Amino acid sequence: MSTTDIPLKPSRRRVWRTTCARVTLHVTACVLSVLIILPFIWMVLTSLKTLAEVDAPAWMPAVFQWRNYVDVFHVIPFARFYANSLIVAGWATLLQVMTSAMAAFSFSRIQWPGRDKIFMxxxxxxxxxxxxxxxxxxQIMIELRLVDSLIGLVLPGAFSAFGTFLLRQFMLSIPTTIDEAAEIDGASRWRIFWDIILPLSRPGLIVLTIFCFIGTYNSFFWxxxxxxxxxxxxLPVGLLFFDSQHGSATHQLMAAVTMSVIPAIFLFIFLQKHLVRGIQLGGVKG
Amino acid sequence: MSNLPLQRRRQRRNFIHGIGFLAPNLLGFLAFTLIPLLLSLFMAFSNWDLRLHNIFVREPLRFVGLDQFRTLLEQKDFWKFLGNTLFLMMGIPLTIIGSLMAAILLSQDFRVASGRRLIYLIAGVLLIGSTVILALAGAGATGMVLLMSGVVCLVLIGGMAAGSTVYRTLFYVPHFTAGVAVFLLWKKLYSPQGGPVNNFLAPILDGLAGFVRVLPAHSDMAMLIASRVLMLGLLLLGLNVARKQWTQGDWGTIPIVLGLILLGLPVWYTPRWGAVPAIDQFFPLAAGVVLLVQIVLALRVTRMPCPLDEGMGNALVLSALLMTLQFALLGLGNVGFHLPQMAADGLEPPKWLNEYHWAKPAIMIMSIWASIGSNNMLLYLAGLSNVPVELQEAADIDGATRFQRFWHVTWPQLAPVTFFIVIMSVMGGLQGGFEMARAMTAGGPAGATTTLSYFVYTEAFENGRMGYASAIAWVLFAMVFLITLFNWKFGSRYVND
Incomplete structure (x- = not known):
């Protein structure tokens, strides 16, 4: 804080030079980021155009047509698609995190014969x-009479070897002395799992939740x-349906696309710290 | 009471608890992984077909042995679709380089200042931004300028205040949202009439056409030959590096052979795809001469010093990159050859997804956009932060340039990450392409974008040939399995290094 003459204090010119270098760095990164999100800017602007303006070279609509967003809900049952996506992704995530956590607990904290073979x-x-x-x-879904039902989408997504593996890695890093102490205090296995291990593996649970939710939300083939x-x-199937039915209505299609992309972007912005750590943890070691 | 029954009871309790906790997951595992796996294997060897076994037709289900596989391997389309899949995978080296460069950029020190200086900087940005807006708007510009300058200023201020996180988020957004929504967006971007890509290209191509028209005659041939010479140069470069690494004992024989195969692919395809067969037939000949010289040079060294499989990662990355560049030059040479002819009546931008030869490159460009800022970048960022600072400093003191520091210090340290990324990308690439094909092109035009996964989809769910589709899936599985074996063999050593 004080401006006494400390010999190591960088000279004014040096400070200037680093600042300039850093600002250049910022400008480069900024320009590249804007280039990368350019398609999204076009998407939003096009979703606010009239149909006649869509093919015009100018990106900017003359008047913002906010009603395109309302119209989407009238042209196709968009709210229904939204709800279906959230229901499927929500249930699949809840079940997958639960079953994976239980399996990971069994694989990492209980010694039983044959465990490692099954894990392999x-x-x-x-x-x-x-x-x-x-x-x-x-074919199995045909036999179970679950074709064309949301349950048929949730069920295969409710179990995951990857989730089990990820959570097992997290749980292995929790010291076993904690379980032993709890056992001596008379805690049941379920209490150890529910009250001790689960809260301690929260970072892993968050990562798996994001992965699973966004994976199911974006999933398309199944x-x-x-x-x-x-x-x-x-949503993905619904968007494709929209494209095949009203594909020439680019402005409305882009409004639908914008609405389906925005939740994912917000989810990412709020949770990115956890996500980044999870990817780096699961990636290099796995 | 002895200790033994107690211990046994404890063991039994552990077993019951272990199975109990595993049970929900294990049931799902059996129902949706193990049983389907066996069923799929059975289907691949049977005549399972929804058109033969339904309420109208009751053809008996038969075991047909390897018939499905034989039909598959004899079908020309299968090889074409395999080729499409591999073609699209040529974007992988470019993607990885892009991810690495993005990671290097974002791993720089972005701290500009704090407190008062930050406020000055932000004020400066705002000042410059509004000046630009004023200057351009004064010249009769639109709201577009206003918007873009606003976005740029916002990102810049965000970056200065919050560091590289803001940029990292923006880089990552395309990957995170990748899915049908984004593919439909790109389909509109590529639209031949009024799509922004072609709106952007049209004036550039007009300028190019004007330039080409004033070129002297025979420049078409010159461009073709120049591209072939450059291809030879790349080949020479690759072989030279390979020979040096081999004789110095850094690369073993297996990576050299694999690298030669990759490098040989463009040589093989040049006479087939080249614009002027009469000239392009000489290309393999010239390549052969180059190879021969290199072999002779290599044989003069008698030392055969290193394990057969040393240096796998570097060799493959380098040769894959050179191969991609050679193919790109091959295409550019062809385009260059036809350019004067096409420029005579004005250059038209490509029709992208509607044109046989442009559909695959269009999808490749989109995938590169979507995956530069993907998990690869995050993995590289983590890898870069793990490179020991002492190594960098030591190289710095020894007077290494920036590039030398990167090539001799950072890149070898990143080898395990690169290896992991390559393996994952190749596995993903082999299985990929379905979503783009379904959402953007329906596999067309004329099957140009049909990958193996889309082939499985059409056979199983449009034609109902479940057995046949399973056979394709198993062939694909065999390829993925080979990659996995490769990973087990070479990956662990890399990570231990």
Whole structure:
């Protein structure tokens, strides 16, 4: 704070030079970021145009047509699609996090014969291409009479080898002395799991929740295969339906696209700290 | 009471608890992973077909052995779709380089200042921003200028106040939102009439056409030959590096052979895809001469010093990159050859997704956009922060330039991350392409964007040939499995280094 003559204090010119270098850095990064999000800017602006303006070279609409956003809900059952997507993603996430956490607890904190063999089997299935499973799973869904139902979308998403693996890695880093102490104090296994281990593995749970939610929210192949009737469509399938029915209405399509992209962007902005850590944790070691 | 029954009871309790906690997951695992896996294997060897087994037709379900696989391998389309998949995967090296560069940029020290100086800087940004707006708006510009300058200023101020997090978020947004919504957005961006991409390209192409028209005659041939010479140069570069690394004992024989195969692909395809077969037939000949010289040079060294599989990652990354560049030059040479002819009556921007030869590059450009700021970038950021500062400083003291410091210190330290990213991208690439094909092109035009995953979809869910689709899926699985084996063999060593 004080301006006494400390010899190591950088000279004024030096400070200036670093500041200039940093500002250049900022300008470069800023220009690149804006270039990267340019398609999104076009998307929002086009969603506010009239149909006649869509093909014009100017990006800016003459008057912002906010009613395009309202119209989307009249042209297709967009609210229904939204609700379906949130229901499916919500349930799948809840169930997957729960089953994965329980399995990870079993794999990491209980010693039982055969445990490691079963875990290896889990690991091995992680490299199976999802494509191999889609065809027979569809056949199974036909037998279960779950084709064209939201339950059929939730069920396969409720179990995940990847989630089990991720949470196991987290739980392994919690010292076992904690369980032992709790056991001596007379806590049951379920209490150890629910009251001790789960709260301690919160970062892992958050990461898995985001991964699973956004994965289900964006998922396309399985819903496309499974869903028949319009009222069951999720957002991606619904958008495709919109494109095939009213594809020339670019302005409304872009309004629908904007509305389906925005929740994901906000989710990411608010949760990115956890997400970044999770990806780096699961990636380099896995 | 002895200790033994107690211990046994404890063991049994552990077993019951262990299974109990696992049970919900295990049930799902059996129902949606293990049973489907076996069912899929059975389907691949049977004549399972929804058109043969339904309430109208009751053809018996038969075991047909390897018939499905034989049909598949004999079908020309399968090879074409495999080719499409591999073609789209050529974007991977570019993506990885883009991710690495983004990570290097974002790992710089972004702290500008704090307190008073920050306020000065923000005030400066606002001042410059409003001056720009005033200057341009004074010249009769639109709200667009206003908007763009506003966005740029906002991002800049955010970056200065909050550091690189803001930029990292913006870089990552395309990957996070990637899905049908973004693919539909790009379909509109690419639209041939009135799409912003072509609106942007049209004036540039007009300028180019004017330039080409004043070029002297025979410049078409010159451009073609120049591109082929450059391709040869890249080949020479790759072979030279490979030879040096081999004789110095840094790369083993296996990576060299794999690298040669990759480098050889453009040589193989030039006479087939080249614009002037008469000239392009000589290309493999010239390449052969280059190879021969390199082999002779390599044989003069008698030392055969290193393990067969050393240096796998670097060799593959380098040769994949050179291969991509060679293919790009091949295409550019072809375009260059036809350019004067096309420029005669004005250059038209490509029709992108509606044109056979442009559909795949269009999808590639979009994927590169979507995955530069992806998990790869985050992994590289983590990797860069793990490079020991002492190493950098030591190199600095030894007088290494920036590039030398990167090439000899940072890049080797990043090798495990790069290896992981390459493996994951290749596996993803083999299975990828379905969503883009379904949302943007329906696999067309004329099957140009049909990848293997889209092939599985059409066979299973449009044609109902479940057995056949399973066979394709298993062939794909075999390829992914090969990559996994490769990963097990070489990945662990990389991580331990």
């Amino acid at each position: 089997a889990y690991l091995a299935t992680m490299m199976l291409p999802g494509l191999v499973m889609v065809v027979p799973n569809y 819903p496309l295969v499974m869903l028949r009737s319009t009222e069951n469509f999720t």
